[in-house]
Amino acid sequence: MVPPSSSQFLLPRSSVRQVRAAQARGIARLFLYLFVCVCFSTACLSQALPRSEADGISDPALEARVNAILQKMTLEEKIGQLVQYSAGQPTGPGTGRSDYEDMIAKGQIGSLFNVIEPHQINMYQRIAMEKSRLHIPILFGLDVIHGFKTEFPIPLGLASTWDPAIVEKASRVAAMEAAADGIRWTFSPMVDIARDARWGRMAEGAGEDPYLGSAMAAAYVRGYQGARLDAPGSIASCAKHFVGYGAAEAGRDYNTTEISEHTLREFYLPPFHAAVEAGTASLMSAFNTLNGTPSSANPFTLRQVLRREWGFQGLVVSDWNAVGELIPHGLAIDGATAARKAFLAGVDMDMVSSLYHDHLQALVSSRQIPAAAVDEAVRHVLRVKLALGLFEHPFVDEAAAPKALYHPESIALSQTAAERSFVLLKNGSAGDGQPLLPLAKGTQNFALIGPLAEDSSYPDGARPGSGPRTTLLGALVQRAGQEHVTRYKGTGILEGSDQDLADAVAGARKSDIVILALGESPDMSGEAASRAHLGLPGRQQELLEAVVRTGKPVILILFSGRPLTVPWAFEHVPAVVAAWLPGMSGGPALVRTLFGDVNPSGKLVVSWPRSVGQEPLYYNAMNTGRPAETTDLTHAPGNIQDRYVSRYIDEQNSPQFPFGYGLSYTTFSYGPTKVSSDHLNATELNRDLGGNRHAVLSAEAQVSNTGSRAANEIVQLYVRIQGASTEQPVRALKGFQTVSLAPGESKEVKFDLPAESFAVWNDRNQFAAEPSKLTIWIAPDSAHGTPAQAQIVP
Ligand code: BGC
Numbered sequence: 001m002v003p004p005s006s007s008q009f010l011l012p013r014s015s016v017r018q019v020r021a022a023q024a025r026g027i028a029r030l031f032l033y034l035f036v037c038v039c040f041s042t043a044c045l046s047q048a049l050p051r052s053e054a055d056g057i058s059d060p061a062l063e064a065r066v067n068a069i070l071q072k073m074t075l076e077e078k079i080g081q082l083v084q085y086s087a088g089q090p091t092g093p094g095t096g097r098s099d100y101e102d103m104i105a106k107g108q109i110g111s112l113f114n115v116i117e118p119h120q121i122n123m124y125q126r127i128a129m130e131k132s133r134l135h136i137p138i139l140f141g142l143d144v145i146h147g148f149k150t151e152f153p154i155p156l157g158l159a160s161t162w163d164p165a166i167v168e169k170a171s172r173v174a175a176m177e178a179a180a181d182g183i184r185w186t187f188s189p190m191v192d193i194a195r196d197a198r199w200g201r202m203a204e205g206a207g208e209d210p211y212l213g214s215a216m217a218a219a220y221v222r223g224y225q226g227a228r229l230d231a232p233g234s235i236a237s238c239a240k241h242f243v244g245y246g247a248a249e250a251g252r253d254y255n256t257t258e259i260s261e262h263t264l265r266e267f268y269l270p271p272f273h274a275a276v277e278a279g280t281a282s283l284m285s286a287f288n289t290l291n292g293t294p295s296s297a298n299p300f301t302l303r304q305v306l307r308r309e310w311g312f313q314g315l316v317v318s319d320w321n322a323v324g325e326l327i328p329h330g331l332a333i334d335g336a337t338a339a340r341k342a343f344l345a346g347v348d349m350d351m352v353s354s355l356y357h358d359h360l361q362a363l364v365s366s367r368q369i370p371a372a373a374v375d376e377a378v379r380h381v382l383r384v385k386l387a388l389g390l391f392e393h394p395f396v397d398e399a400a401a402p403k404a405l406y407h408p409e410s411i412a413l414s415q416t417a418a419e420r421s422f423v424l425l426k427n428g429s430a431g432d433g434q435p436l437l438p439l440a441k442g443t444q445n446f447a448l449i450g451p452l453a454e455d456s457s458y459p460d461g462a463r464p465g466s467g468p469r470t471t472l473l474g475a476l477v478q479r480a481g482q483e484h485v486t487r488y489k490g491t492g493i494l495e496g497s498d499q500d501l502a503d504a505v506a507g508a509r510k511s512d513i514v515i516l517a518l519g520e521s522p523d524m525s526g527e528a529a530s531r532a533h534l535g536l537p538g539r540q541q542e543l544l545e546a547v548v549r550t551g552k553p554v555i556l557i558l559f560s561g562r563p564l565t566v567p568w569a570f571e572h573v574p575a576v577v578a579a580w581l582p583g584m585s586g587g588p589a590l591v592r593t594l595f596g597d598v599n600p601s602g603k604l605v606v607s608w609p610r611s612v613g614q615e616p617l618y619y620n621a622m623n624t625g626r627p628a629e630t631t632d633l634t635h636a637p638g639n640i641q642d643r644y645v646s647r648y649i650d651e652q653n654s655p656q657f658p659f660g661y662g663l664s665y666t667t668f669s670y671g672p673t674k675v676s677s678d679h680l681n682a683t684e685l686n687r688d689l690g691g692n693r694h695a696v697l698s699a700e701a702q703v704s705n706t707g708s709r710a711a712n713e714i715v716q717l718y719v720r721i722q723g724a725s726t727e728q729p730v731r732a733l734k735g736f737q738t739v740s741l742a743p744g745e746s747k748e749v750k751f752d753l754p755a756e757s758f759a760v761w762n763d764r765n766q767f768a769a770e771p772s773k774l775t776i777w778i779a780p781d782s783a784h785g786t787p788a789q790a791q792i793v794p
Pocket residue numbers: 091092143187240319320527
């Protein structure tokens with residue numbers, strides 16, 4: 001044992017610990033300070049080096065202007081650029097401040113959000129441009145998440161199209177409408193990986209897969225930002241929430257996350273990286289604690305990964321009051337410390353907490369924050385403002401703003417997107433041996449039952465627009481005729497009366513066919529909408545069972561921001577469609593789908609659980625040392641072999657429907673997967689990982705339309721890597737494409753795979769290809785396909 005030093009005897013043990021801790025903290029702080037100083041001088045030296053051509057913010061020509069403005073700024077004005085408030089309908093608890101006009105005139109605010117009226121935007125902007133000393137324009141932001149006014153399906157639905165092109169077009173429409181309104185910055189896309197349907201924000205993202213999530217992330221950024229940020233109709237995007245927010249323990253929003261570096265690198269970081277590569281102007285730092293350090297004070301993710309490894313030059317804004325929340329997190333015990341920790345970790349702009357406004361000046365004066373670090377953060381803000389052309393065009397044309405909204409092409413796109421987002425989960429027969437959908441010609445009298453067919457909270461996502469909207473009821477009446485449609489409420493979403501239920505059942509009996517519109521209201525998913533139960537809310541299950549008991553053919557349309565556990569429905573209802581929250585054109589899109597004008601092609605981007613106890617549930621899981629692949633999991637274990645495997649004793653391991661699953665009105669068959677070579681060379685692959693995206697292997701399979709309707713099929717390619725230095729998932733998506741097939745038509749579907757398809761985050765903490773065995777499937781979903789084998793040789 002090491003003898004204690006004499007000084008330690010002078011203090012009680014707890015004080016010794018405190019002193020040591022304080023010393024350690026002091027030393028750590030000094031190191032961090034020096035480290036940040038060094039980084040900032042390096043950053044300043046290297047700032048002329050653009051990261052990539054993709055983002056308008058890395059343009060070296062901007063830097064001269066950035067520097068010229070910086071030189072004129074006082075410290076107070078610099079800090080002002082790092083301060084943001086919500087000046088409209090709040091989306092979180094506020095600071096109580098409202099003296100924004102005065103603050104803008106003093107140069108104390110860099111950005112406002114939640115201001116949506118063009119005249120208000122101009123009012124604030126006029127103060128910045130005319131009254132503030134340096135006339136630096138305000139950057140106005142908003143959560144434009146699935147459309148601004150023209151409303152698209154929620155992002156989970158948009159992702160279910162597996163069509164980055166449609167996502168790009170939808171975001172372009174959103175950008176055009178928002179920009180015309182004066183909003184030049186959206187807090188979108190949310191690119192968090194979501195593996196747990198309890199987490200309400202699953203609705204806002206692209207699901208559980210990093211490859212698909214990356215494709216969608218890039219598509220959103222391209223759509224919002226266009227070819228140039230300063231072009232008309234372009235807005236800055238903000239990839240959020242950096243990082244790991246979707247892994248909230250128990251699916252409870254804002255909860256702690258523990259994510260190993262391996263899992264971060266392979267699953268959670270890639271969509272952010274894709275957004276950065278696509279040129280996103282900004283990122284938002286998340287609420288959650290990540291491995292013990294809140295994401296909004298996390299130098300590993302914000303500085304090491306984002307700035308140093310990825311070379312990001314844009315702006316990092318905190319999430320709503322995330323700087324202030326460092327106090328309840330326990331990372332800071334006062335506002336000054338919270339501001340210092342968030343700032344030094346790499347959060348440039350403080351959303352709403354006001355702590356940068358209150359403390360940064362003193363922190364710089366006391367040298368707890370280097371002045372160069374403030375300059376660097378201000379650079380990030382100015383770059384975005386300059387790239388957007390805000391200095392040249394700070395005001396919005398109030399008369400022109402409404403003309404950008406609800407263009408017929410935009411509404412048509414919202415309908416196409418909705419049609420493509422629906423996932424046909426089941427299409428059985430109602431007794432005649434034929435699939436119930438599409439509806440047979442001459443179908444007569446409909447009973448349209450359920451709280452989501454026309455409710456005033458018709459599923460339009462979080463921000464109801466005011467534009468034209470046709471509900472499911474309206475669209476069905478238009479199609480089938482008023483006299484053939486009878487509407488019954490059945491029950492509300494949460495509350496229901498015996499009388500409404502009985503009326504609906506009686507109505508079902510009188511009809512030829514029942515359409516049941518059940519599920520969640522929009523406010524049951526999204527932020528702060530975690531659920532511990534994933535079944536139908538309120539009395540909807542009771543209604544469902546009573547209606548099905550009438551013996552009438554039933555089509556169930558599920559509206560939700562997540563998969564719902566309704567195993568009874570999947571057993572007893574012939575046809576089930578996941579409609580998500582389909583946006584303003586959801587009604588007509590659904591009716592066209594039910595009547596077969598369009599053939600459903602959406603596929604799941606999240607594994608659909610059988611029961612909530614399976615969550616988090618995701619297809620790209622590790623195999624475990626005791627996989628239950630060959631065990632019959634439909635029964636409780638009857639013997640030792642069946643028991644001591646990774647399983648539940650009361651539920652199957654498999655999802656109700658796997659990731660990638662979705663039916664069509666036609667059927668497809670898949671031939672075996674063939675690969676262009678049975679071996680790859682690790683050294684050559686690693687040489688290519690530096691950025692060469694040429695094909696190192698091609699895989700091909702024949703896909704045939706074996707039914708009688710033309711259809712689009714989303715063909716997926718999965719890889720499994722065994723024998724590398726780290727364990728890899730049982731399957732990982734590495735490609736997808738949509739093919740159109742006429743009835744009876746077959747196509748060879750080919751995927752060209754770059755080296756990165758075979759790289760793993762290895763035991764030396766690097767992405768590399770390693771000698772290993774490869775299994776490659778071309779498949780309709782993550783649970784099927786006939787694989788090919790290959791190897792990576794040393
Ligand atoms: C959410 C963010 C959103 C921000 C601004 C926060 O509560 O987590 O996603 O962008 O509010 O509205």
